[in-house]
Amino acid sequence: MIRKLFTLIYKDTLVILNDKAGLGYLFAMPVLLVFIMVVIQDSSFKSVSDFNIKIIVLNNDKDSLGNTIVNELKKNRNFAVTEIFDVKNEKFEEYIAKGEYKIGIIVHDSTTYRMKRAVNMNTARMLSTSKKNNLYESNSVSIEIFFDPITQASYKLMVLSMLREYSAKIENRMMMNEIQKRIPFNTNSFDSNNIISYKERYASVKGALIIPNSVQHNVPAWTLFAMFFIVMSLAGNMIKEREDGSFTRLSLMPFPMHLYLLSKVIIYLIVGLLQFLLMIFMGVYILPLFGFPALNIGGKHFSLLLTGFISALAAIGYALMVGTFTKTYQQSSTFGSISVVIFAAIGGIWVPVIAMPPFMQSINAVSPLN
Amino acid sequence: MLILLPLIISRLRLKKVKFFGLLGPNGAGKTTTIKILTGLLEPNLGEVLISGMSIKNSLKKIKSLIGVVPQEIALYPSLTTLDNLRIFGTLYSIPPRELKVRILDLLQVYGLENKSNQKVKNLSGGMKRRLNIIAGILHSPQLLILDEPTAGIDVQSKKFILANLKELNRLGTTILYTSHFMEEAEKFCTDIAIIDQGV
Known part of the structure; x- marks a missing residue:
C-alpha cells in the first residue's frame, strides 16, 4: 500500500514538475503578488508610522503667528514645509489642486496684528466693569487651509489640531501680556508649558511589540491568499485527469481511492508549505533589500509553521471540493479563483475583520481564509 | 434534456480464452456495458461474475484479474512513455524487476522501444493507442476488455493492434472487444454479440 x-x-510530483507554467503560477505569482501588495500599500502604512506630508505655507503675515506656524510645522518630522511669500491666492490654490502639495495654509497679511487687536478687545471686555460691553466688538481672525481632495481625513484632523494648538498658544501669550499691562504681575512665574503631558505607548502583550507596517501586514495576509492559488492548480489537476481519462484508468486499478486523494493532499501540502516558507523568507530577507522593513516573525517559528500547515490543509480541502464538484476545467478555474477572492474579502485579507460591519464579522468564520 | 436508455443484457457469458466481440452502433450501450463489467457503474439489477467472483464483493481482486483499455487515451500526456508504464505497473503491484522486463518486452512488441523517454503528448495517434493497450495488459490480465481500441487510427496501426490482440488471445488471455465495425469483428473474434439501443 505504501x-x-x-x-x-511520484506521479503527482512529475505532473506538477512537467507543467512549467503551472509551477510559475504556483510559486512566482504568489511572490509577485506579495511584493506588489507590499510596495503599493507601503505609503498608506507610512501614513500611520513614518509619513512625510508636503505642506506649503503662504506667510503673508510675516509676524508672530505666521512665523510660529511655519517654525513649529518645520520642527515636526512628518511634514515637509515650504514657506512662500507674496503669491496670489489663485496661484497658491493651484499648487494644491495640481497635487504638488497635499496641504496649503494661508496666513493673511496682518493676521498677527488683527489677532492681537482681537485679544486686546477680549481682554479689555473681560476686565471692564462697564455694562456697555458691546462697545468692544472683537473681529474674528481666520487662517485659510486648502487640502488636496485625496487627503485622508486623519491628516486633515491632525493639521487642524496642530494649527489650533499653535494659535491658542500665541493667543494665550498675547492675552497674558495684555492682562499684565492692566494688572501688573510677574509673567515669569507663569508656566506656559502644558500642565498635562501625554505619554504615547504602543499596547503590547509581554513586551512583544510589533509596529504595523506594510510588510508586517501584507506578507502574512497575502501569503495566506496566495496559498489558495493551489485551488486552481489542484482542482484543475483533478479535472484534467478526469478529462484525459487517466482518472478512469486509476479507478480500474486495484488500490483504494483514498490513496489517490491522500497523495494529492501530501504533494500539495508540500507545495503549500514551500509557498509559505518562500514568502516568509521574502518578507524576512528579500524585502529589506528593497528598502522595506524586515518581517518580524516574533521568534515563534513552530507556531508560524503550524499556521502554514493548517492554512495549506484548508486550501487543499477547499481545492479537493472544487475539483470534485466542478465538471470542467473552465468551471473549476472560474469558480475556484472567484470564490477565493470572495473568501479573502470575507476572511479579512483586504479589510481587517474589526473594520467590518457586525453581520460580516459574524460570517467571517465561514471563510477558509479567516 | 437527458434521456437515460435502459441497458438490458439478459445473459452474457464469456468462456475462457475467447476473443469476444461486442458489436453495436454508436450509443448502443457498449461503453456502459464495459463500465458495469469493470465496476465503474453499478447495475440496477443482476450480477456480474468474473472467475466466479461477484464484482460487488470482490472488486479489488477482480481489478487485478482484468485489464481495461478505455476508448479514450487514458494516459498522462505530460509524462514519458516509461513513466506512465512504471506508474501503472506499480499500481498493479508488479514487482520492480519484473515490471522493468515486462515494460521493455511490451514496448518492443508494440514497436515503441525508441519512444520510451518521449512524452505521451508528443506521440502520434497510433502510438498513443498502442501505449494505451500496453498500459492495459502490463499486469498480464486474465480478461482484457477493450473499448473500441482501433477508433480513429490508420489502417496499418489498426491491423497491427488487432494482430497483437489475436496473439495475446492465443497465449491465453480472454478478450472482450467492442467495435462498430462488423468486418473487423468477423475477422478476429471467436464469438460475437450484437447490442443495439441497450438491448
Missing part, C-alpha cells in the same frame, strides 16, 4: 502511495505521489 509503495502505491509513493507511486501516486
Whole structure:
C-alpha cells in the first residue's frame, strides 16, 4: 500500500514538475503578488508610522503667528514645509489642486496684528466693569487651509489640531501680556508649558511589540491568499485527469481511492508549505533589500509553521471540493479563483475583520481564509 | 434534456480464452456495458461474475484479474512513455524487476522501444493507442476488455493492434472487444454479440 502511495505521489510530483507554467503560477505569482501588495500599500502604512506630508505655507503675515506656524510645522518630522511669500491666492490654490502639495495654509497679511487687536478687545471686555460691553466688538481672525481632495481625513484632523494648538498658544501669550499691562504681575512665574503631558505607548502583550507596517501586514495576509492559488492548480489537476481519462484508468486499478486523494493532499501540502516558507523568507530577507522593513516573525517559528500547515490543509480541502464538484476545467478555474477572492474579502485579507460591519464579522468564520 | 436508455443484457457469458466481440452502433450501450463489467457503474439489477467472483464483493481482486483499455487515451500526456508504464505497473503491484522486463518486452512488441523517454503528448495517434493497450495488459490480465481500441487510427496501426490482440488471445488471455465495425469483428473474434439501443 505504501509503495502505491509513493507511486501516486511520484506521479503527482512529475505532473506538477512537467507543467512549467503551472509551477510559475504556483510559486512566482504568489511572490509577485506579495511584493506588489507590499510596495503599493507601503505609503498608506507610512501614513500611520513614518509619513512625510508636503505642506506649503503662504506667510503673508510675516509676524508672530505666521512665523510660529511655519517654525513649529518645520520642527515636526512628518511634514515637509515650504514657506512662500507674496503669491496670489489663485496661484497658491493651484499648487494644491495640481497635487504638488497635499496641504496649503494661508496666513493673511496682518493676521498677527488683527489677532492681537482681537485679544486686546477680549481682554479689555473681560476686565471692564462697564455694562456697555458691546462697545468692544472683537473681529474674528481666520487662517485659510486648502487640502488636496485625496487627503485622508486623519491628516486633515491632525493639521487642524496642530494649527489650533499653535494659535491658542500665541493667543494665550498675547492675552497674558495684555492682562499684565492692566494688572501688573510677574509673567515669569507663569508656566506656559502644558500642565498635562501625554505619554504615547504602543499596547503590547509581554513586551512583544510589533509596529504595523506594510510588510508586517501584507506578507502574512497575502501569503495566506496566495496559498489558495493551489485551488486552481489542484482542482484543475483533478479535472484534467478526469478529462484525459487517466482518472478512469486509476479507478480500474486495484488500490483504494483514498490513496489517490491522500497523495494529492501530501504533494500539495508540500507545495503549500514551500509557498509559505518562500514568502516568509521574502518578507524576512528579500524585502529589506528593497528598502522595506524586515518581517518580524516574533521568534515563534513552530507556531508560524503550524499556521502554514493548517492554512495549506484548508486550501487543499477547499481545492479537493472544487475539483470534485466542478465538471470542467473552465468551471473549476472560474469558480475556484472567484470564490477565493470572495473568501479573502470575507476572511479579512483586504479589510481587517474589526473594520467590518457586525453581520460580516459574524460570517467571517465561514471563510477558509479567516 | 437527458434521456437515460435502459441497458438490458439478459445473459452474457464469456468462456475462457475467447476473443469476444461486442458489436453495436454508436450509443448502443457498449461503453456502459464495459463500465458495469469493470465496476465503474453499478447495475440496477443482476450480477456480474468474473472467475466466479461477484464484482460487488470482490472488486479489488477482480481489478487485478482484468485489464481495461478505455476508448479514450487514458494516459498522462505530460509524462514519458516509461513513466506512465512504471506508474501503472506499480499500481498493479508488479514487482520492480519484473515490471522493468515486462515494460521493455511490451514496448518492443508494440514497436515503441525508441519512444520510451518521449512524452505521451508528443506521440502520434497510433502510438498513443498502442501505449494505451500496453498500459492495459502490463499486469498480464486474465480478461482484457477493450473499448473500441482501433477508433480513429490508420489502417496499418489498426491491423497491427488487432494482430497483437489475436496473439495475446492465443497465449491465453480472454478478450472482450467492442467495435462498430462488423468486418473487423468477423475477422478476429471467436464469438460475437450484437447490442443495439441497450438491448
